[in-house]
Amino acid sequence: MSDAVLSIRNLSVEIPTRTGVVKPVDGVSYDISAGEILGVVGESGAGKSMAGNAVIGLLSPPAHIAAGEIWLNGTRIDALKGEAMRRLRGKQIGMVFQDPLTSLNPLLSIGDQLTETMLTHLPISRSEAEKRAVAALEEVGIPGAVERIDSYPHEFSGGMRQRVVIALALCAEPSLIIADEPTTALDVSVQAQIIALLKRLCRDRGTAVMLITHDMGVIAEAADRVAVMYAGRLAELGTVRDVLTQPQHPYTAGLMASTPLASAGKARLHQIEGAMPRLDNVPEGCAFHPRCEYAQDKCRAAPAPQISDSHAACWFPLIAEKVS
Amino acid sequence: MLAYIIRRMGQSALVLLIVGLVAFSMFRFVGDPIDNMLGQERTAEDIERLREQLGLDQPFAVQYFRFLEGAVQGNFGVSYRQGRPVSEILLERAPATLELAAVSGILAIVFGIALGVFTAIRRNGFTANFIMSASLIGVSLPTFLIGILLIYIFSVELGWLPSFGRGETVDIGGWSTGFLTESGLKALILPAITLGLYQMTLIMRLVRSEMLEVLRQDYIRFARARGLKDRAINFRHALKNTMVPVITVIGLQLGAIIAFAIITETVFQWPGVGLLFINAIQFVDIPVMAAYLMLISVMFVGINLIVDILYFFIDPRLRVDRAGGH
Numbered sequence: 051m052s053d054a055v056l057s058i059r060n061l062s063v064e065i066p067t068r069t070g071v072v073k074p075v076d077g078v079s080y081d082i083s084a085g086e087i088l089g090v091v092g093e094s095g096a097g098k099s100m101a102g103n104a105v106i107g108l109l110s111p112p113a114h115i116a117a118g119e120i121w122l123n124g125t126r127i128d129a130l131k132g133e134a135m136r137r138l139r140g141k142q143i144g145m146v147f148q149d150p151l152t153s154l155n156p157l158l159s160i161g162d163q164l165t166e167t168m169l170t171h172l173p174i175s176r177s178e179a180e181k182r183a184v185a186a187l188e189e190v191g192i193p194g195a196v197e198r199i200d201s202y203p204h205e206f207s208g209g210m211r212q213r214v215v216i217a218l219a220l221c222a223e224p225s226l227i228i229a230d231e232p233t234t235a236l237d238v239s240v241q242a243q244i245i246a247l248l249k250r251l252c253r254d255r256g257t258a259v260m261l262i263t264h265d266m267g268v269i270a271e272a273a274d275r276v277a278v279m280y281a282g283r284l285a286e287l288g289t290v291r292d293v294l295t296q297p298q299h300p301y302t303a304g305l306m307a308s309t310p311l312a313s314a315g316k317a318r319l320h321q322i323e324g325a326m327p328r329l330d331n332v333p334e335g336c337a338f339h340p341r342c343e344y345a346q347d348k349c350r351a352a353p354a355p356q357i358s359d360s361h362a363a364c365w366f367p368l369i370a371e372k373v374s
Numbered sequence: 375m376l377a378y379i380i381r382r383m384g385q386s387a388l389v390l391l392i393v394g395l396v397a398f399s400m401f402r403f404v405g406d407p408i409d410n411m412l413g414q415e416r417t418a419e420d421i422e423r424l425r426e427q428l429g430l431d432q433p434f435a436v437q438y439f440r441f442l443e444g445a446v447q448g449n450f451g452v453s454y455r456q457g458r459p460v461s462e463i464l465l466e467r468a469p470a471t472l473e474l475a476a477v478s479g480i481l482a483i484v485f486g487i488a489l490g491v492f493t494a495i496r497r498n499g500f501t502a503n504f505i506m507s508a509s510l511i512g513v514s515l516p517t518f519l520i521g522i523l524l525i526y527i528f529s530v531e532l533g534w535l536p537s538f539g540r541g542e543t544v545d546i547g548g549w550s551t552g553f554l555t556e557s558g559l560k561a562l563i564l565p566a567i568t569l570g571l572y573q574m575t576l577i578m579r580l581v582r583s584e585m586l587e588v589l590r591q592d593y594i595r596f597a598r599a600r601g602l603k604d605r606a607i608n609f610r611h612a613l614k615n616t617m618v619p620v621i622t623v624i625g626l627q628l629g630a631i632i633a634f635a636i637i638t639e640t641v642f643q644w645p646g647v648g649l650l651f652i653n654a655i656q657f658v659d660i661p662v663m664a665a666y667l668m669l670i671s672v673m674f675v676g677i678n679l680i681v682d683i684l685y686f687f688i689d690p691r692l693r694v695d696r697a698g699g700h
Binding site: 067106108136137138139140141144145147149152153154155156157158159166167170171204215218219222 | 474591593595596597598599600601602606610611614615618621649664688689691
């Protein structure tokens, strides 16, 4: 645990609303080590992006961190404010957004945006920054980086722009990258390239990655470990292999069963009945119990156990059932 | 880009031709200048002779053509009222209006953008809210009322500033400027504020709303996520994007400042072309009116041309799109 780049402990994010306080993130804990890719999956509104925004200190008010701790390389950062947090962003935590078409400033050349970011964080000269900008573009696989350094974002395709975004996120050499749905807005053919790129760069540099996505395929492809989120809480946490092949939480199992496989033929896909609860109306006990086919009285009465020894936040994890 | 500018200048010339035609034909209906020029004791012969002298007996098309022919050479005919060439009168009056418009325009742009950015960045602050509320006054009060209010406060009650005229002027190579004398500068303050206030509040409110829109964009979020300094985000990333739509409006408003100087010049008896135009209307001084309208439209068209060219420097997307040939 001490070698973890990012350590989140019991993190809760709250948004006060007219009808009461909602908790888009509720008591979430996980670690990411250097060079490791943690996939965070869940439906829309499960709190996966919200947790990422909390880490980088970009929650939009009135959302705020209500409880818990965030540690980055051994320093507690959840209470950092203003200028101290700004120094951290870009320098220690990089972020990649979903839509490369809107993430880049249309009026500044990509070279400008790269050098600006480097000069903000690194003690280097302008000419050195310009040199590094070209190198960064080459590294993310932009052909003809020297000629394209003065190009504007609109002169690149979507996939190329996402490469530029990744170069921007990595240019000050952060130890953690938060990639929030980095492939969702891209063509399927480009998705795999971007994932491979992200994977390679982070392995090479030993960067920890929080890969937020709802795409199980991306998780299977890229992640080392998976955190499954449901209604703001962590449902299951484990290695990709364990979670994908032997899910313990009924929700994860349902997700896996509803993922189409090329090998599965034309059988009807499994469907989890109902919908994720609205955040202002999360049920008592385990949040998943109204939709869970294994739910028992205990699930309705008491919140599911925290993930610690077991992989799943469930009173009756599926593996245990099978074993006994 | 050169091809684009040439094309735009061709369009501008067409616009001016049409404005000229409209202006010229409109003045056929404002009254007969002969009535004013000759006194009560006129004979039918006098009228006929003068009509012939002025070319008013010619067919409409011929008159228009003559007007254009002269206008291209900078000759707008002779004022019916003053009996002097119109171009001479306009040149004499133009510095007053241009100086007033320039000062108002600069005031409006500088304060408009500064306050707009301020109210956008501190959008929930007390000062920002106060400025926003106060700006409603600027938007809603008519110009002449603001002028009269300012005269009442600063000239009548406090006695600090003159209520009319241009003060002493200095002649530099045919350009009479009020910038170099104390009385000239003092006389400029109230009219400049009166003329620029509406434009300033308009620019300010526009900059604010555009900036708020830009600050919500993903690339601003991404810039924040890269840890860029607030100053760089607000002024380098956000303001530049804000300016694209704002510049169009500023361009139009600069034209409007010159055009609407008529009201301010009337309130402050400012000896510019606006006042000249008002007097010309009363006297049905067609050559002066026509020349004034042409002058204003030349300025409007010219400013718009400059605005279009400015886009090239601000927005790289246009450079490519246009080069792509539309």
